[in-house]
Amino acid sequence: MLTTREAKAIISAAETKANTINVPVIIAILDAGAHLKAFLRMDGAVLGSIDIATKKARTAVLFEINSELVWEYCKPGAPAPCLELTNDGLAPFAGGIPLKNSDGVLQGAVGVSGGSVAQDFEIAQAAAAAFTNK
Amino acid sequence: MLTTREAKAIISAAETKANTINVPVIIAILDAGAHLKAFLRMDGAVLGSIDIATKKARTAVLFEINSELVWEYCKPGAPAPCLELTNDGLAPFAGGIPLKNSDGVLQGAVGVSGGSVAQDFEIAQAAAAAFTNK
Amino acid sequence: MLTTREAKAIISAAETKANTINVPVIIAILDAGAHLKAFLRMDGAVLGSIDIATKKARTAVLFEINSELVWEYCKPGAPAPCLELTNDGLAPFAGGIPLKNSDGVLQGAVGVSGGSVAQDFEIAQAAAAAFTNK
Amino acid sequence: MLTTREAKAIISAAETKANTINVPVIIAILDAGAHLKAFLRMDGAVLGSIDIATKKARTAVLFEINSELVWEYCKPGAPAPCLELTNDGLAPFAGGIPLKNSDGVLQGAVGVSGGSVAQDFEIAQAAAAAFTNK
Secondary structure, eight states, rough: OHHHHHHHHHHHHHHHHHHHHTOOEEEEEEEETSEHHHEEEEEETHHHHHHHHHHHHHEEEEEEESSGGGGHHSSSTTTTTTTOOOOOTTSSSSSEEEOOOTTTOOOEEEEEEESSSSHHHHHHHHHHEEEEEE | OOHHHHHHHHHHHHHHHHEEEEEEEOOEEEETTTOOOEEEEEEOOOOOHHHHHHHHHHHHHHTTTOGGHHHHHTTTTSSTTGGGGGTOOOOSSSEEEEEETTOOEEEEEEEEEEOOOHHHHHHHHHHHHHOOOT | OOOOHHHHHHHHHHHHHHHEEEEEEEEEEEEESSOOOEEEEEETTTTTHHHHHHHHHHHHHHHSSGGGGGGGHSTTSOOOOTGGGGGTTTOOSSSSEEEEEEOOEEEEEEEEEEHHHHHHHHHHHHHHHHTOOO | OHHHHHHHHHHHHHHHHHHTTTTOOOEEEEEESEEEEEEETTTTOOOOOHHHHHHHHHHHHHTSSOOGGGHHHHHSSSSTTGGGGSSSOOOOOOSEEEEEEEETOEEEEEEEEOOOOOHHHHHHHHHHHHHHHO
């Protein structure tokens, strides 16, 4: 179970990394039931990233893998075309990372959006590390 | 314009008050366009309050008044029956408070849910005061 | 068929009346198929009135009567409880008026929101008159 | 903040250009929070363009860039596949242009639909110029 204390630490780590690479982002933390636990929109992030950050985290919770890995199942030629249309729309690109405990049990996910996909992923990794290394 | 720094201070004030009266709540902060700026779900708050806290804040932004005042327009015998069905559903009870600057211009709103309506209102007032007195 | 020229005249008449009684409102004009034809949000009108003005006009088109008359069918004790929940939610209070030609054939509707219900109705009447008396 | 006066001037400029090139279109003006400010459907424009014009403007507000530039992020081979499914569906093709003040701060957007994509873009540019050069 993801605690408020943990959620704050994850957001704080994401914010620190975002400031380091100078990219304002939106950070969404969902629990293992895909319900919002914590959220922060940094000044300067575009409004469109509210839904993207949330959907990346949601995609990571729903399939218990990084959001970009879902693309492997639905990209052209893959066996599950239109998978991305399920669950009210997935965000199958980098920036959503599941949060698992030391036993590998899903506790939630973090989703980041606002920079380039590579930047979002870098920030999400820093955020997830704050949970894993707590 | 509601800043990240202000949003954090508002959430922190709400959390402090919630801890003081020993009621875990959910706090949602929206900007003046009703877009999510910050959010925190305290450990122990029920899932149903995620949407309630958000809708209370949304109601306060949309009408630029406390959420419970909207009930005066749509309660039995009032002139706007079913007003509560507009805007994807309003939450016309206490816990949503608009945030205005010293010129009275709307900057956003805070919504609180998780305790009794009276407790939610008390916490929302503490949260709003952190903005007003900043 | 409601023309662009007519829609502009209706909005202009609403705006003139709104300025006369000093109430900023939102004016929505729908055609006979309930599709948006023209829309104006006057400076100062609250965001919540965007959906209300549109739903009032929609209610008037869908039943070809003034929006407040729909309440007679669904108010407590009336024969169609929950009618207000149909059609994605109705707005059964004053401010929506159907626009009919001289043969009584529906051409569309105007919806007004932003002031008190009585003010909205007064402005909607001025708007509808600009169509009827064209 | 986008005023009613500015919104009318933008719609008027779009309408003038549309008449010049003889293409009836729909023009939607959103504020910086993606809320509808003004709207006009010219006689002859197809119903399907109501949502398209609005979504183009919405896309431009949400990402603070021309709507067609969003396609660069989600087209085949680009790093954000299915980005177009976020935010209730984007319209990543030309005709949506953000409106920014002289300091580069977003004030809203205009969206145009009804002609060819090239025509819609030409009309949207004329509309945006009426705001920039006001």
